[in-house]
Amino acid sequence: MNRVALITGSSRGIGRGIAIALAGTGMDLVINFASNVEAARETADRCIAAGAAGGKTVRAEICLGDISSADDRAALLDFVRATYGRLDLLVNNAGITSIGRADVLDATEENFDRLMAVNLKGPYFLTQQASRWMIEQVQSAGADTEGAPASPEIVSRPKIITISSVSAYTVSVNRGDYCMAKAALGMMTKVYATRLAEYGIHVYEICPGVIASDMTSSVKEKYDQLIAEGLTPIARWGTPEDVGRAVVAIAGDLLPFSTGEVINVDGGFHLRRL
Numbered sequence: 001m002n003r004v005a006l007i008t009g010s011s012r013g014i015g016r017g018i019a020i021a022l023a024g025t026g027m028d029l030v031i032n033f034a035s036n037v038e039a040a041r042e043t044a045d046r047c048i049a050a051g052a053a054g055g056k057t058v059r060a061e062i063c064l065g066d067i068s069s070a071d072d073r074a075a076l077l078d079f080v081r082a083t084y085g086r087l088d089l090l091v092n093n094a095g096i097t098s099i100g101r102a103d104v105l106d107a108t109e110e111n112f113d114r115l116m117a118v119n120l121k122g123p124y125f126l127t128q129q130a131s132r133w134m135i136e137q138v139q140s141a142g143a144d145t146e147g148a149p150a151s152p153e154i155v156s157r158p159k160i161i162t163i164s165s166v167s168a169y170t171v172s173v174n175r176g177d178y179c180m181a182k183a184a185l186g187m188m189t190k191v192y193a194t195r196l197a198e199y200g201i202h203v204y205e206i207c208p209g210v211i212a213s214d215m216t217s218s219v220k221e222k223y224d225q226l227i228a229e230g231l232t233p234i235a236r237w238g239t240p241e242d243v244g245r246a247v248v249a250i251a252g253d254l255l256p257f258s259t260g261e262v263i264n265v266d267g268g269f270h271l272r273r274l
């Protein structure tokens with residue numbers, strides 16, 4: 001039986017890159033999306049092709065759901081359970097940019113509430129629900145948290161990855177809510193990593209830099225110029241595939257003694273330089 005990953009917001013952009021990369025390793029997938037069903041179907045098709053290219057048969061099912069909604073989050077996990085009966089990896093990827101990108105002195109409470117609901121409350125409570133199920137899985141497999149799992153069904157422990165951003169520690173005065181939500185996701189990762197370690201469930205934060213996607217298409221010229229001027233030691237745009245590879249490294253159990261860890265996928269943006 002293939003291992004199963006749920007990736008929120010994987011119809012486009014970084015989420016799609018993650019889904020395709022995981023499919024290439026032979027994982028079955030749930031592709032969550034907010035509204036763009038055509039894009040979600042295309043991601044699913046590309047995942048199946050990526051699996052086949054690696055000599056593996058994978059399933060990729062799409063599931064509509066707004067992660068800011070408690071009902072939709074519950075329905076999403078119900079869908080994973082009904083479709084596959086297991087969950088080995090949750091990737092909290094779905095997110096929106098600051099609505100209207102207003103200066104912090106002009107930003108509205110309504111837009112703040114919406115962004116926090118999608119970018120922070122959604123991942124926080126989806127992780128809570130997924131964690132409860134993952135604990136059940138570990139316990140029902142009779143696994144010994146100190147040693148090898150007792151059941152060959154669970155070849156590795158479930159994992160949780162959250163996609164934050166360099167905005168977690170970099171100020172943008174026209175995206176205050178976005179920066180604050182991303183900073184909070186860092187603490188969310190630490191809290192869940194601590195709480196879930198006793199079950200052998202490890203939790204990670206991936207911190208992407210400037211990544212080419214629909215989210216950054218409206219500021220492409222600005223970032224083209226900044227990159228040309230030396231914004232990052234690795235002088236290029238990041239891609240969804242770059243983030244996908246980092247997720248594959250975690251999902252492939254290459255970091256067994258690490259949890260609560262931050263993986264920067266940013267071309268070295270985070271390095272302070274003189």
Ligand code: NAP
Nearest residue numbers: 009011012013014034035036066067094095165211213215
């Ligand atoms: P994107 O191109 O705008 O894609 C956003 C994805 O999230 C789409 O699949 C969209 O679904 C889905 N989505 C939006 N709102 C949702 C909701 N309420 N419920 C469920 N799904 C929802 O964004 P991206 O650039 O790939 O960004 C993905 C993540 O990486 C975000 O958390 C973002 O903050 C983070 N990030 C991005 C960058 C960057 O440079 N691009 C850098 C650092 C971090 P539909 O297709 O149905 O709309």
